[in-house]
Amino acid sequence: MVNGEKITIEIRGAGLGYNGRAILHGIDLEIVAGDIVCLLGQNGAGKTTLFRTMLGFIRPVYGSVMLAGREVSSLSARQIARMVSYVPQSYVMPFPYKVSDVVLFGRSVHLGLFASPGSRDRKIAAECLDLLGMGHLFSRPFNELSGGERQMVIIARSLAQEARFMILDEPASNLDYGNQVRVIRKIRELAGRSIGILMATHHPDHAFMAASRVAVLSGGTLSHNGSPEAMLTPETLRHVYGVEVDVFDTPPNGHASRRVCAPVVE
Amino acid sequence: MKGVSLILLCVVVLAGLSLLSLGIGRYPVSPVAILSWLFSGECADRNLPVVLLGIRIPRLIAAVSAGGALAISGAAYQGLFRNPMVSPDILGVSSGSGFGAAMAILLSMPVATVQLMSFAGGITAVMAAVAVSRVIGRNNDSVLVLVLSGIVISSLFGALLSLLKYIADPLDKLPAITYWLMGSFADIRTAELGTAVVMVLAGTIPLLLVSWRVNVLSFGEEEARSLGMHTGLMRVVIIVCATLVTASMISVCGIIGWVGLVVPHISRFMAGANHRRNMPVSFLVGAGFMVAVDTIARSAAPVEIPIGIITAVLGAPFFIWIMKRSSARAW
Numbered sequence: 001m002v003n004g005e006k007i008t009i010e011i012r013g014a015g016l017g018y019n020g021r022a023i024l025h026g027i028d029l030e031i032v033a034g035d036i037v038c039l040l041g042q043n044g045a046g047k048t049t050l051f052r053t054m055l056g057f058i059r060p061v062y063g064s065v066m067l068a069g070r071e072v073s074s075l076s077a078r079q080i081a082r083m084v085s086y087v088p089q090s091y092v093m094p095f096p097y098k099v100s101d102v103v104l105f106g107r108s109v110h111l112g113l114f115a116s117p118g119s120r121d122r123k124i125a126a127e128c129l130d131l132l133g134m135g136h137l138f139s140r141p142f143n144e145l146s147g148g149e150r151q152m153v154i155i156a157r158s159l160a161q162e163a164r165f166m167i168l169d170e171p172a173s174n175l176d177y178g179n180q181v182r183v184i185r186k187i188r189e190l191a192g193r194s195i196g197i198l199m200a201t202h203h204p205d206h207a208f209m210a211a212s213r214v215a216v217l218s219g220g221t222l223s224h225n226g227s228p229e230a231m232l233t234p235e236t237l238r239h240v241y242g243v244e245v246d247v248f249d250t251p252p253n254g255h256a257s258r259r260v261c262a263p264v265v266e
Numbered sequence: 267m268k269g270v271s272l273i274l275l276c277v278v279v280l281a282g283l284s285l286l287s288l289g290i291g292r293y294p295v296s297p298v299a300i301l302s303w304l305f306s307g308e309c310a311d312r313n314l315p316v317v318l319l320g321i322r323i324p325r326l327i328a329a330v331s332a333g334g335a336l337a338i339s340g341a342a343y344q345g346l347f348r349n350p351m352v353s354p355d356i357l358g359v360s361s362g363s364g365f366g367a368a369m370a371i372l373l374s375m376p377v378a379t380v381q382l383m384s385f386a387g388g389i390t391a392v393m394a395a396v397a398v399s400r401v402i403g404r405n406n407d408s409v410l411v412l413v414l415s416g417i418v419i420s421s422l423f424g425a426l427l428s429l430l431k432y433i434a435d436p437l438d439k440l441p442a443i444t445y446w447l448m449g450s451f452a453d454i455r456t457a458e459l460g461t462a463v464v465m466v467l468a469g470t471i472p473l474l475l476v477s478w479r480v481n482v483l484s485f486g487e488e489e490a491r492s493l494g495m496h497t498g499l500m501r502v503v504i505i506v507c508a509t510l511v512t513a514s515m516i517s518v519c520g521i522i523g524w525v526g527l528v529v530p531h532i533s534r535f536m537a538g539a540n541h542r543r544n545m546p547v548s549f550l551v552g553a554g555f556m557v558a559v560d561t562i563a564r565s566a567a568p569v570e571i572p573i574g575i576i577t578a579v580l581g582a583p584f585f586i587w588i589m590k591r592s593s594a595r596a597w
Binding site for chain 1: 345348349350409475476477478479481482484485488489491492493494495496497534538539540542
């Protein structure tokens with residue numbers, strides 16, 4: 001990590017897609033360390049395409065996608081992974097790895113070709129697990145954890161990678177209500193440690209809870225990009241999701257007032 | 267148990283099994299006599315060095331190399347393809363290598379060429395299995411599609427192998443190919459064995475060095491890349507090394523099934539899933555298993571039993587047990 005300098009992910013006038021055909025056009029997005037950007041959009045709106053481009057799996061069709069001032073497509077997987085980590089949707093692993101191993105896998109990018117992790121790597125991995133409040137799971141098999149615990153462990157792995165940015169693909173989906181809130185809280189904590197976060201979500205409420213900015217993918221482009229309060233109006237939500245949604249502020253009850261959405265069901 | 271002490275324990279058990287195996291046979295030798303001959307170079311029995319140097323030690327080396335090679339390549343394939351159901355047999359590597367080697371034997375080619383053809387056959391088979399599974403599965407690399415593709419490729423090479431047997435000279439080449447295919451260490455010649463052992467080392471050492479990376483690869487292409495791995499290069503290195511060790515042993519001792527599938531599961535129970543520990547433990551457990559099986563093969567009956575028959579008889583029920591156990595808890 002470079003200190004002092006402002007590190008950003010910067011997408012400028014980019015078209016993104018596969019085999020030279022852009023499915024997303026005119027994308028402009030900037031993420032600074034410490035930001036939480038929530039990415040909303042229907043299934044198939046192109047969230048995965050955007051992520052895959054930012055992680056260097058596919059090249060932009062046109063325009064530029066820059067990571068700390070350099071084109072992502074000119075960087076190696078190793079260089080990218082030192083700056084951006086990725087948290088996929090929760091899943092079951094093919095092998096019964098222990099939680100401690102899974103978090104250690106995040107250290108791979110800092111190891112030589114033939115090396116395996118040393119005591120310093122183990123210490124960092126244990127700290128990351130503790131930071132997410134999952135230290136007690138250290139020697140459990142990953143596949144026997146609950147969905148919420150698995151998600152936290154994968155976030156810990158991502159943290160162990162010590163990258164400045166973290167991309168999360170629907171981190172709260174498939175989790176029960178309590179775990180959704182816990183994951184969102186942890187993500188806010190991570191941003192406080194000046195990690196830049198881009199997370200996809202299906203719930204506009206998650207954006208109100210956590211995001212400093214919200215970006216909405218619809219109609220093949222980023223249709224909205226700004227603060228959640230300014231962007232997530234009943235009109236926008238109707239436009240994106242096709243349903244009526246009320247948006248209002250919670251009454252003050254000891255906590256800070258916060259904006260929430262309530263879909264209209266009748 | 268800590269990784270290092272588990273590996274040491276495996277080494278000790280392998281050494282013990284080897285010592286027992288050297289003593290057992292038509293001409294029994296006591297382990298004490300073997301040890302005193304090994305360390306002092308002297309022994310009362312003048313036949314002992316002849317029996318050991320001429321017959322049993324080369325066989326022991328062959329069994330250790332073959333068992334270790336098949337098991338570690340099975341562990342590597344399973345990790346690489348993130349699929350606990352694959353092995354050199356199931357991916358078609360064994361029958362591909364067998365076909366390559368049989369072709370070379372049929373054409374009376376020199377040892378080095380047999381090795382090369384065996385490797386070429388093995389690598390062709392595994393590439394074909396992967397290609398077929400990509401086409402069928404449209405990149406959603408499911409466990410079952412790769413297994414089925416491997417079975418298809420394996421039976422294709424099996425058919426080609428039958429064709430070679432059909433056209434082979436029934437008096438001379440056919441018995442040689444048939445017997446060799448069933449798997450045996452009885453016909454090991456020192457020159458062949460030397461070449462094969464060098465090949466096994468040339469493949470095993472890189473596999474052990476990159477064993478940590480196999481863990482990362484087992485998360486799949488894109489996730490491994492997001493963890494900073496140059497996946498394309500690493501996949502090539504692992505496939506080439508795993509195929510090299512399998513093919514080089516198959517070319518000298520025939521097709522020995524099941525070891526590459528079953529042993530990585532056993533060592534996963536012992537050492538955990540982490541390939542950093544699982545791969546060396548697989549090698550040692552595979553080697554020990556093969557030493558035991560070879561000892562049974564040459565001493566249980568008046569006539570030597572082909573190794574492949576014993577490994578199948580032991581491996582099949584064991585694998586059913588593993589599947590039952592594993593399906594109770596997620597892999």
